[in-house]
Amino acid sequence: MNTRKFAFILPLLILNYSFHVSAQEIDDEPDPFDIPITDSPIQSDEIPMDLEEDYREDTLGDERTNKKEKKKKIYIKGKATVVDGDTITINNTKIRFSGIDAPESYFYGMTQYCEKPNGKIWACGKKATAALKKLIGKNDVECSDEGNDRYGRTLSICYANGVDLQSEMVRSGMAVAYIKYSTRYENEMIEAMTNRVGIWSGDFLDPEDWRRQNRKRD
Numbered sequence: 366m367n368t369r370k371f372a373f374i375l376p377l378l379i380l381n382y383s384f385h386v387s388a389q390e391i392d393d394e395p396d397p398f399d400i401p402i403t404d405s406p407i408q409s410d411e412i413p414m415d416l417e418e419d420y421r422e423d424t425l426g427d428e429r430t431n432k433k434e435k436k437k438k439i440y441i442k443g444k445a446t447v448v449d450g451d452t453i454t455i456n457n458t459k460i461r462f463s464g465i466d467a468p469e470s471y472f473y474g475m476t477q478y479c480e481k482p483n484g485k486i487w488a489c490g491k492k493a494t495a496a497l498k499k500l501i502g503k504n505d506v507e508c509s510d511e512g513n514d515r516y517g518r519t520l521s522i523c524y525a526n527g528v529d530l531q532s533e534m535v536r537s538g539m540a541v542a543y544i545k546y547s548t549r550y551e552n553e554m555i556e557a558m559t560n561r562v563g564i565w566s567g568d569f570l571d572p573e574d575w576r577r578q579n580r581k582r583d
Contacts, residue, residue: 438509439507439508439509439524440508440509440510441455441456441458441460441507441508441509441510441519441521442455442505442506442507442508443455443456443505443506444505444506445460445501445505445506445523445525447494447497447498447501448494449467449469449470449471449490449493449494449497450467450468450470450490450493450494450496450497450534450539450540451465451466451467451493451497451531451534451540452518453497453501453506453523455506455508458519459517459518459519460508460518460519460520460521460523461514461518461519461520461521462521462522462523462530462531462534462540463509463511463520463521463522463531463546463547463549464522464531464542464543464546464547464549464550465531465534465535465540465541465542465543465550466540466541466543466571466572466573467490467493467494467497467534467539467540467541467572468489468490468492468493468539468540468564468569468572468575469490469572469575469576470488470490470491470493470494471490472490472575472576472579472580473579473580473581475579476488476490476491477489477490477570477572477575478490479564479567479568479569479570480567480568480569481566481567482566482567489539489563489564489569492539492563493534493539493540496534496537496539497530497534497539500525500528500530500533500534501525501530502525502526504525504526505525506523506524506525506530507523507524507525508521508522508523508524509521509522509523522549531549531550532550532553535550535553535554535557536553536556536557537557537562537563538557538560538561538562538563538564538565538566539563539564541554541564541571541572542554543573545573
């Protein structure tokens with residue numbers, strides 16, 4: 366993309382973040398990115414949705430507000446099990462990261478794929494999950510409690526070894542700032558877009574739009 370053109374449209378992309386970019390638990394499984402990918406489009410209305418596992422649509426409802434949040438008191442602490450790039454569990458409490466949205470690693474049995482600049486398809490949903498596992502490592506995770514979403518999950522800002530996990534996921538291009546609900550991580554997303562890292566290095570469909578087009582249909 367022409368550099369001057371990119372600089373011109375960047376503010377528009379941030380202010381109108383409903384655009385499409387053209388473009389589950391900790392285990393000892395092999396790196397998912399070593400698995401050959403065949404016939405894996407970035408998105409397809411024809412992807413089968415016949416698995417019994419019924420994952421609800423991963424939207425957050427109206428519980429959040431579009432405000433600058435202050436650092437919250439820590440309410441939940443312990444060893445975390447990573448569900449995907451923006452969801453963990455601690456002591457049987459399911460926690461949805463506040464302010465970000467990551468590509469899906471398992472949504473109605475499907476994984477979200479993205480495209481690299483060379484046209485190669487990669488499993489960005491599984492990569493986001495792996496990135497969060499690496500960020501946490503063996504550290505305890507500390508999370509605020511900002512109430513529950515419509516699915517009963519606790520909305521939280523979470524830290525491991527003093528690191529804001531949401532901030533790092535967005536900065537590395539493994540999640541987007543969910544500025545529809547919060548502007549907390551807007552600057553980190555601008556940084557990732559500018560540096561073209563992670564999903565911003567090529568083409569991808571916004572996670573929310575990908576879920577909308579791939580949700581289970583009755």
